[in-house]
Amino acid sequence: MIRVQGLTKDYGARRAVSSINFEAKQGEIVGFLGPNGAGKTTTMRILTGYMPPTEGSAQVAGFDVVEESLEVRKRVGYMPETVPLYTDMTAIEYLTFMADLRQLPESQDRAYETLEMVGMDSRADSYISSLSKGMRQRMGLAQALIHHPEVLILDEPTIGLDPAQVVEVRNLIREMGKQRTVLLSTHILSEAQQICDRVLIINKGRIIAEDTPQNLQARLVGSERASVRVRGDGDGLGKLVQKVKGVRSVHAQGDGALEFQFAPGQDVRPEVAKAIVGGGYELLELRPVGMSLEEIFLELTRDDSHSPRKER
Amino acid sequence: MRNAWTIARREYHRFFTSPIAYVVAFVMLLTLGIMFAITIIYYRQNALGGGYGAPPAPDMGGITGTFAFLMILMLPAITMRLVADENRMGTMELLLTAPVRDWELIVGKWLGGLLYMLTLIAATLVYAFILNALETPGIDQQQLMTSYLGLILVTASLLALGVGVSAMFTNQIAAFFVTLGVFVFLWWLVGFPANYVSAGSDLFSYLDMKTHFYDTMNQGVINLSDLAYFLSLTALGLFSGSTAVEVRRWG
Numbered sequence A: 001m002i003r004v005q006g007l008t009k010d011y012g013a014r015r016a017v018s019s020i021n022f023e024a025k026q027g028e029i030v031g032f033l034g035p036n037g038a039g040k041t042t043t044m045r046i047l048t049g050y051m052p053p054t055e056g057s058a059q060v061a062g063f064d065v066v067e068e069s070l071e072v073r074k075r076v077g078y079m080p081e082t083v084p085l086y087t088d089m090t091a092i093e094y095l096t097f098m099a100d101l102r103q104l105p106e107s108q109d110r111a112y113e114t115l116e117m118v119g120m121d122s123r124a125d126s127y128i129s130s131l132s133k134g135m136r137q138r139m140g141l142a143q144a145l146i147h148h149p150e151v152l153i154l155d156e157p158t159i160g161l162d163p164a165q166v167v168e169v170r171n172l173i174r175e176m177g178k179q180r181t182v183l184l185s186t187h188i189l190s191e192a193q194q195i196c197d198r199v200l201i202i203n204k205g206r207i208i209a210e211d212t213p214q215n216l217q218a219r220l221v222g223s224e225r226a227s228v229r230v231r232g233d234g235d236g237l238g239k240l241v242q243k244v245k246g247v248r249s250v251h252a253q254g255d256g257a258l259e260f261q262f263a264p265g266q267d268v269r270p271e272v273a274k275a276i277v278g279g280g281y282e283l284l285e286l287r288p289v290g291m292s293l294e295e296i297f298l299e300l301t302r303d304d305s306h307s308p309r310k311e312r
Numbered sequence B: 001m002r003n004a005w006t007i008a009r010r011e012y013h014r015f016f017t018s019p020i021a022y023v024v025a026f027v028m029l030l031t032l033g034i035m036f037a038i039t040i041i042y043y044r045q046n047a048l049g050g051g052y053g054a055p056p057a058p059d060m061g062g063i064t065g066t067f068a069f070l071m072i073l074m075l076p077a078i079t080m081r082l083v084a085d086e087n088r089m090g091t092m093e094l095l096l097t098a099p100v101r102d103w104e105l106i107v108g109k110w111l112g113g114l115l116y117m118l119t120l121i122a123a124t125l126v127y128a129f130i131l132n133a134l135e136t137p138g139i140d141q142q143q144l145m146t147s148y149l150g151l152i153l154v155t156a157s158l159l160a161l162g163v164g165v166s167a168m169f170t171n172q173i174a175a176f177f178v179t180l181g182v183f184v185f186l187w188w189l190v191g192f193p194a195n196y197v198s199a200g201s202d203l204f205s206y207l208d209m210k211t212h213f214y215d216t217m218n219q220g221v222i223n224l225s226d227l228a229y230f231l232s233l234t235a236l237g238l239f240s241g242s243t244a245v246e247v248r249r250w251g
Helices: A039-045 A069-075 A091-101 A107-117 A133-145 A165-174 A189-195 A215-222 A239-245 A270-278 A292-310 B002-015 B018-048 B061-089 B093-095 B102-124 B125-134 B142-165 B174-190 B202-208 B207-214 B224-250
Strands: A003-009 A014-024 A028-035 A053-061 A074-081 A151-155 A181-186 A198-203 A206-211 A224-230 A247-252 A259-261 A281-289
Touching: A003 A039, A003 A292, A014 A039, A014 A053, A014 A181, A014 A198, A014 A206, A014 B202, A028 A039, A028 A189, A039 A053, A039 A151, A039 A181, A069 A074, A069 A181, A074 A133, A091 A107, A091 B002, A107 A133, A151 A165, A151 B224, A165 A181, A165 A189, A181 A189, A181 B102, A198 A215, A198 A292, A206 A215, A224 A239, A224 A270, A239 A247, A239 A259, A239 A270, A270 A281, B002 B102, B018 B061, B018 B102, B018 B125, B061 B093, B061 B102, B061 B142, B061 B207, B093 B202, B102 B125, B102 B142, B102 B224, B125 B174, B142 B174, B142 B207, B142 B224, B174 B207, B207 B224
Parallel strands: A028 A181, A028 A198, A074 A151, A151 A181
Antiparallel strands: A003 A014, A003 A053, A198 A206, A224 A259, A224 A281, A247 A259
16 A cells, blocks of 8 residues: 655655645556656655655555655565665575565565576576676565565666566566555556556646546547448448447548547547447448557646747 | 574575685685795705794784785775665665665665675685694694684774675765775874874874774783774664664655
């Protein structure tokens, strides 16, 4: 469980995080999405007890991050963005050291177990300096998981991995997220779409949107869209679809497909399909057209970046 | 405290993979060995006749005294890396988000360095055995004990100051020179004014580190004020280190 209220962090005169609020429940994977320098890492560092906030408060796993920092740190697994590793240690030595710091019983067994979990057991006795970027990334994940934390905070967990490893790590995170609270940051939008139950879009230290990936799309577009395609040139199809109850507007697309809009939550696709088939057309395709998170993101950050310029 | 011990153990092992630690050990033990050999040879040449005017039989004060002097020059190389390197590599983030208190981290680093230096100090005990065998009634046991106690106290306080300085830096070289500056100041410079000014001369001579060791414990005498001096210096170093870590958190 993570609860953040009015969290603010200043670095000297620069405000890195500006009065943000959000919550993450157990069993939920929340994605922190934003451009570099938006305040993601700063927020995570506050939540992990690394640094205190300038203003506001945060509770992690039921403890205050400032007042009960040590209790928080016991219950959080944190993987920083540039995975800090002792390159002069072997993989197993490193994890055993981390387990000892967390005062886990049978630390070495725990270390082996965790290495296996991230698929690194074959490299247990390799020096960390000889591990590839992807393996180091997995070592970072391993040290965050070693104490089976209630809350996992992962800063850019898949950065620098090859596609196969990305899939592996994402699966691992999804698996972890079933019983834990996971907060992860990313600037890869499709990643947030794929693994997060909820997305917080953060820009210039502020949360500018918060919802499920699906709802974010719907909310921003104002209506949902779908496109149909039939065999032949489909004369009169536009009029037919327009007549279906709930359809707001119809646009012919250049490639012969027809796009129509309807109110969010009132899915009229079955009715449209019936009407098309009933009208004697041969329906080839009927698919939803979502605004991608990329588009949403650009939309949101564009609005935001205009206002300060006006002020000047 | 268990965390401090975990960190100390790791640091101790790390010294044995560090070339700098080997260089320090090599230089110190080689210098002491040469010095010991010269002392014995000199004594044999000049005291064989015995009687009036012969030099006193060598004691362990020469070894422990030289050891302390060498530490002023060598110890900054041991402490410079201890915390500064964690700051540079980013592993500090790992330690500061683990359930470890700031002072446990600093005490652990200090303890790791102390264990390493104790290993070197223990190696010099071989000279005590040799001397004891060479001299007919054996060496002065009390002087042996107090000189080693003094040496350990000097080591502990120098290490604490070094760790404190290291915690303030991200760059090891900067930490090295500042630490060296602090050591030189406490060992040589701070005592100087005592000879020339009357106002506060007591204070200056009290701050002078070498007198607390050379004039008392290295000669078999234990003074409460010397113990207080070294223990407060150790506490000061560890406290500055913890404060530096805390300040870094507020970054």
